[in-house]
Amino acid sequence: MTITITAFERSPDGGKGLARDTRVRWALEEAGLPYEVRLVSFTGMKEPAHLAVHPFGQIPTYEEGDLALFETGAIVFHIAERHPALLPTEPDARARAITWMFAALSSVEPPVLDLQTAKFAEGDKSWAQERMPLVFDRIRARLSQLADRLGDAEWLDGKFSAGDLLMVSVLLRLRMSGILDEFPTLAAYVARGEARPAYQRAFAAQLAVNAPATS
Amino acid sequence: MTITITAFERSPDGGKGLARDTRVRWALEEAGLPYEVRLVSFTGMKEPAHLAVHPFGQIPTYEEGDLALFETGAIVFHIAERHPALLPTEPDARARAITWMFAALSSVEPPVLDLQTAKFAEGDKSWAQERMPLVFDRIRARLSQLADRLGDAEWLDGKFSAGDLLMVSVLLRLRMSGILDEFPTLAAYVARGEARPAYQRAFAAQLAVNAPATS
Numbered sequence: 001m002t003i004t005i006t007a008f009e010r011s012p013d014g015g016k017g018l019a020r021d022t023r024v025r026w027a028l029e030e031a032g033l034p035y036e037v038r039l040v041s042f043t044g045m046k047e048p049a050h051l052a053v054h055p056f057g058q059i060p061t062y063e064e065g066d067l068a069l070f071e072t073g074a075i076v077f078h079i080a081e082r083h084p085a086l087l088p089t090e091p092d093a094r095a096r097a098i099t100w101m102f103a104a105l106s107s108v109e110p111p112v113l114d115l116q117t118a119k120f121a122e123g124d125k126s127w128a129q130e131r132m133p134l135v136f137d138r139i140r141a142r143l144s145q146l147a148d149r150l151g152d153a154e155w156l157d158g159k160f161s162a163g164d165l166l167m168v169s170v171l172l173r174l175r176m177s178g179i180l181d182e183f184p185t186l187a188a189y190v191a192r193g194e195a196r197p198a199y200q201r202a203f204a205a206q207l208a209v210n211a212p213a214t215s
Numbered sequence: 216m217t218i219t220i221t222a223f224e225r226s227p228d229g230g231k232g233l234a235r236d237t238r239v240r241w242a243l244e245e246a247g248l249p250y251e252v253r254l255v256s257f258t259g260m261k262e263p264a265h266l267a268v269h270p271f272g273q274i275p276t277y278e279e280g281d282l283a284l285f286e287t288g289a290i291v292f293h294i295a296e297r298h299p300a301l302l303p304t305e306p307d308a309r310a311r312a313i314t315w316m317f318a319a320l321s322s323v324e325p326p327v328l329d330l331q332t333a334k335f336a337e338g339d340k341s342w343a344q345e346r347m348p349l350v351f352d353r354i355r356a357r358l359s360q361l362a363d364r365l366g367d368a369e370w371l372d373g374k375f376s377a378g379d380l381l382m383v384s385v386l387l388r389l390r391m392s393g394i395l396d397e398f399p400t401l402a403a404y405v406a407r408g409e410a411r412p413a414y415q416r417a418f419a420a421q422l423a424v425n426a427p428a429t430s
Contacts, residue, residue: 055364056322056357067307073317078310092282095293102288105321107271113325114332122349127342134337142271149270 001065002036003028005075006050007209008059009039015210016176017203020072021060023169025205027076027162029198031083039209073105073166080162087162100156100163108146109170111138115177139179147183154192168193216280217251218243220290221265222424223274224254230425231391232418235287236275238384240420242291242377244413246298254424288320288381295377302377315371315378323361324385326353330392354394358386362398369407383408 005028007021021037028035044050045057053061054070061068062075069075077098080086088094118135122128146167150156155164171190174180180187193199220243222236236252243250259265260272268276269285276283277290284290292313295301303309333350337343361382365371370379386405389395395402408414 051360051363056318056360067310069310069314071314071317071321073321074310074314077313077317095282095284095289098292099284099286099289102286102292102320103271105317106286106288106324107273109321110325110328114329117329117353122346125342125346127340127346131337131340131342138332145266145271148266 003033004036004038004063006038006040006054006059006061007206009041009044009209011206011210013210015207017206018173019059019206020169022202022206023072023166024060024062024075024079025202026165026169026199027079027086029201030085030165030196031079032085033079033083037205037209073101076162076166077101086165088159093158096157097161097163100161101166104163104166104170108142108167109173111135111142112170112173115139116173136177136179139174140182143174143179143183143186147186150185150189152185155189160196164193168199218248219251219253219278221253221255221269221274221276222421224256224259224424226421226425228425230422232421233388234274234421235384237417237421238287238381239275239277239290239294240417241380241384241414242294242301244416245300245380245411246294247300248294248298252420252424288316291377291381292316301380303374308373311372312376312378315376316381319378319381319385323357323382324388326350326357327385327388330354331388351392351394354389355397358389358394358398358401362401365400365404367400370404375411379404379408383414 005021005024008019011019013019025035040050040059045054045059050061051057053063053068056070058070060072060075061070062078063069069078076086087097115135118128118132155161156167157163168190171180171186172194175190180190194203220236220239223234226234228234240250255265255274260269260274265276266272268278268283271285273285275287275290276285277293278284284293291301302312330350333343333347337346370376371382372378383405386395386401387409390405395405409418
């Protein structure tokens, strides 16, 4: 059955690969699954046809036959569950990899998203400048704990898994801020993720949509 | 094998059931699994022995034989995967229930957590009062979409699932704010969750720790 995902018609990041469809593209590439992409405009995302698939009016979504999913974490898990490249088969190792998926999205991404809110939704407010150090400190606190746990390991728990895929994707959102450079082992971890051929293909695919080469 | 979870020695909410161990207790009660609880102090949470299990120094954790997990979502999923009371067995329905688990933690909880940050970490800041309406508006936007999707249904997708367990738990954090009352169908959905005998048992168990009856 054909897999169809949705992505921004024009990503707000102009092709930096930070929109969440890149995470799903990456998982599909790691699993070696072909997929099609339906591009959605900002107005289209809020229309009934898209809201029927994604109640929060966002991308990505995942459709395969009668199955329609939203939520990046759930989509990546759905792909990972069927492909050992993304989840170990040994039960305890599998449970730990799933733990890192939730950790990336529930414990690390919220303070990262707060930085985006502070910059883009509240950047023009009177408190923006004074509040920013608090936002950064909350990110630093979490990154410090993550760096402690990662240590000098290549990936978070043994072999590369969907947990690493999501964690690297979340951390990539911090690159522009410079804060990642304060944690060299995390920066190297992110670089290892980006170096994976599957990530490269996913990145190139989203770039082709968002910054098409001019003739 | 004995299941042991961790919980606050003294919950910051004084027994309102909003600490995340209640979510795990609830899942264990729905699954009919006995469990033991190890209470952890605020200082103990930041010590090496606890950090070895939970890299972010929080509760709850889940230990069963050689398996040690952290992240509430991952723990609830680990329990749910083994018990049809929390996850449907039909593959598409199962994937959709998992989607709601991620939706609760990745799409609905972040703006809810932002309210807690605004109140408790930034409540004394000069911008606290002026910023609060923005925080509430972001919560309202998400709740409105959730209410649209829920409609008049009893649960988010067919029978009660781990997705509902997490969504109700996240929404419960809003009760004190009064914002839940603006969405009567969501308030009723939360009340249905609270009325479940398994939730009642979980709530009572955490209350016994946090507000022991005086003699």
